[in-house]
Amino acid sequence: MQILAGVILLGILIIFHELGHFLFAKMLGVRVLVFSLGFGPKLLSFKIGETEYRLSAIPLGGYIRMFGESLEEQPNEADRKISFMHQAIWRKSLIAFAGPFFNFILPVLLLFSLSLGQEQVLIPRIGTVLPGGVADQAGMLPGDKIISIDGKKIYDFGEMAGIIANSPSRPLNVKIERSNADGSQAIVALRLTPDAQASMNPIEQDKMVGRIGIMPAVMEPVVVLDDSSIFKKENLLQNFDKIIEVDNKPIKSVQALDDALENLWPSSVIKIEREGADGKKQELVIQAPNQGLKQILEADVIIKNTAVADADTPKLHTKIEATESLLVKDRKKTFAHWGVALAMGSIKELKENSPAASLGLKKGDRIVSVNGERLLSQFHLQQSLLQNMKKIQVLGVVTPAHDMFVYAFKLPDSIEENFKLDAGLPDIFGISLPNVFHQGETIGRNVGPIEAFNRSIKQTYSIISMTTKSIWMLIKGDAPASSIGGPIQLFDVAQQAAHKGLSYYLYVMCLLSVNLGLLNLLPIPALDGGHLLLFAIEAIQRKPLTIRTRAIAMQIGFAILLSIMVLAVFNDISRLFR
Numbered sequence: 001m002q003i004l005a006g007v008i009l010l011g012i013l014i015i016f017h018e019l020g021h022f023l024f025a026k027m028l029g030v031r032v033l034v035f036s037l038g039f040g041p042k043l044l045s046f047k048i049g050e051t052e053y054r055l056s057a058i059p060l061g062g063y064i065r066m067f068g069e070s071l072e073e074q075p076n077e078a079d080r081k082i083s084f085m086h087q088a089i090w091r092k093s094l095i096a097f098a099g100p101f102f103n104f105i106l107p108v109l110l111l112f113s114l115s116l117g118q119e120q121v122l123i124p125r126i127g128t129v130l131p132g133g134v135a136d137q138a139g140m141l142p143g144d145k146i147i148s149i150d151g152k153k154i155y156d157f158g159e160m161a162g163i164i165a166n167s168p169s170r171p172l173n174v175k176i177e178r179s180n181a182d183g184s185q186a187i188v189a190l191r192l193t194p195d196a197q198a199s200m201n202p203i204e205q206d207k208m209v210g211r212i213g214i215m216p217a218v219m220e221p222v223v224v225l226d227d228s229s230i231f232k233k234e235n236l237l238q239n240f241d242k243i244i245e246v247d248n249k250p251i252k253s254v255q256a257l258d259d260a261l262e263n264l265w266p267s268s269v270i271k272i273e274r275e276g277a278d279g280k281k282q283e284l285v286i287q288a289p290n291q292g293l294k295q296i297l298e299a300d301v302i303i304k305n306t307a308v309a310d311a312d313t314p315k316l317h318t319k320i321e322a323t324e325s326l327l328v329k330d331r332k333k334t335f336a337h338w339g340v341a342l343a344m345g346s347i348k349e350l351k352e353n354s355p356a357a358s359l360g361l362k363k364g365d366r367i368v369s370v371n372g373e374r375l376l377s378q379f380h381l382q383q384s385l386l387q388n389m390k391k392i393q394v395l396g397v398v399t400p401a402h403d404m405f406v407y408a409f410k411l412p413d414s415i416e417e418n419f420k421l422d423a424g425l426p427d428i429f430g431i432s433l434p435n436v437f438h439q440g441e442t443i444g445r446n447v448g449p450i451e452a453f454n455r456s457i458k459q460t461y462s463i464i465s466m467t468t469k470s471i472w473m474l475i476k477g478d479a480p481a482s483s484i485g486g487p488i489q490l491f492d493v494a495q496q497a498a499h500k501g502l503s504y505y506l507y508v509m510c511l512l513s514v515n516l517g518l519l520n521l522l523p524i525p526a527l528d529g530g531h532l533l534l535f536a537i538e539a540i541q542r543k544p545l546t547i548r549t550r551a552i553a554m555q556i557g558f559a560i561l562l563s564i565m566v567l568a569v570f571n572d573i574s575r576l577f578r
Contacts, residue, residue, distance in 0.1 A: 005498040006491030014062040020102030024095045031067035031082040096531040103517030107510035111456035120442045122157035122216045127440045133213020138192040142253040145177040157216045168196035168210040216440035221257035222343040227400045229339025230289045245271035261337035266290040322372035323396035327404040330368045345375045354430020369396035378433040382425045486568030525557030
């Protein structure tokens, strides 16, 4: 399966790349002698017109052979019209550029096909409001539906998130639709300014994006208990119980749960939902204990800072200080809520010998913050860890014994070097967190050809931009050389993508097609970009390069490519033995 998935993916990329060269050569009147998929000995071939089409033994590339590719060839006057090297410079440049260009066309076509037709989108309804965030301070509530931003009508959550992300520190006028208690609808106008925070994309770490602290998913009021909780001592509540009603008031959001716990009194009636050992859910009714809050509130604040000694930087200190502040607030809130806390961030499973276990984390510990920000979800933690695996990460953790720890650490190099497409938090860090969210409301909508085309263009441009930045980071040394992969990694990625479904497989094909196009445009002789460089030199000096100059340039180019290939294969083999 791995080999087949890799061969199909690579074959399509190569065919499309060489098809660009082939079509432009034919269009400009240059004779194409051979169109080969693969290198080395030919396995089968057939001829149509003047071109021989081959399938060759080594499926790691392809080529077209044009008449008159070498200056050593001296065609007669009649044949100069169909000779590649005797074409005008602009014609030769177009033919050389056509291969990479077609690698950019392929993603447009694939993404167009994936976008066209029926799709499910999240309506712009707020599922969760982060306590203390911009949206919370502005008065937004779970269930509010955002209908416009700065006068622009909003139809789906992704569109709204994009506007906010592109508006860091810029005031926005927001209109929301809110349901009243009597069932009527009210329009509320708000003005808020998104916080400017660093992008979680490792390629755009210097870019600031806007956030207001909302999610489409609804965080359910699922709770865990610390060791001091009277609910735990009297066996009234258990970890991962869901609070569904307090004193006959439904609890439909974490904000409603906060309000209920702040106003909880002895003998308050609480309805809960609990999952039994058989997986079936049952509803239970309990009474709050006949014990006040004073005894629960009595506790010392303990902060343990395990920051690594070789990273004493202002940025790290800022993260640690923010983490300490969040821990203190969370712990005080937990005590005020009778030792009851939201289950988000609670470690449900812990792998032995994992990065998390090596830090000293344990089941039941609750991760409150990551890199100075309040933890939003399991995905938030995963993305924060992946943002830059080489940097120091900062976690804020509260234990069931209400101790507080700040962990400053680096992920082991093996995580980055052996990263898989389908890797989740257990693979990366060694923990599992409870799923306390349910998806927001979706609607179906049709995507027409014009919208699908525009979307595919924008997505392809985004992939090109991100890939260009990645290559530049590699050239500058900001990304490790060990991240360069060869054929083994390519086949492995293809297999992983195939297992995740056709849409994911095609998207990975888009990524690799752009990679192939950009790499071929590098100004290395023997690559298309190298040819373009030589043609540019010819244009400047107004005469062809000598045969010797071109030969030396090609030898240098092949030496560079061979070095890169040796490094890629070495990295592939090294990964196999880790």
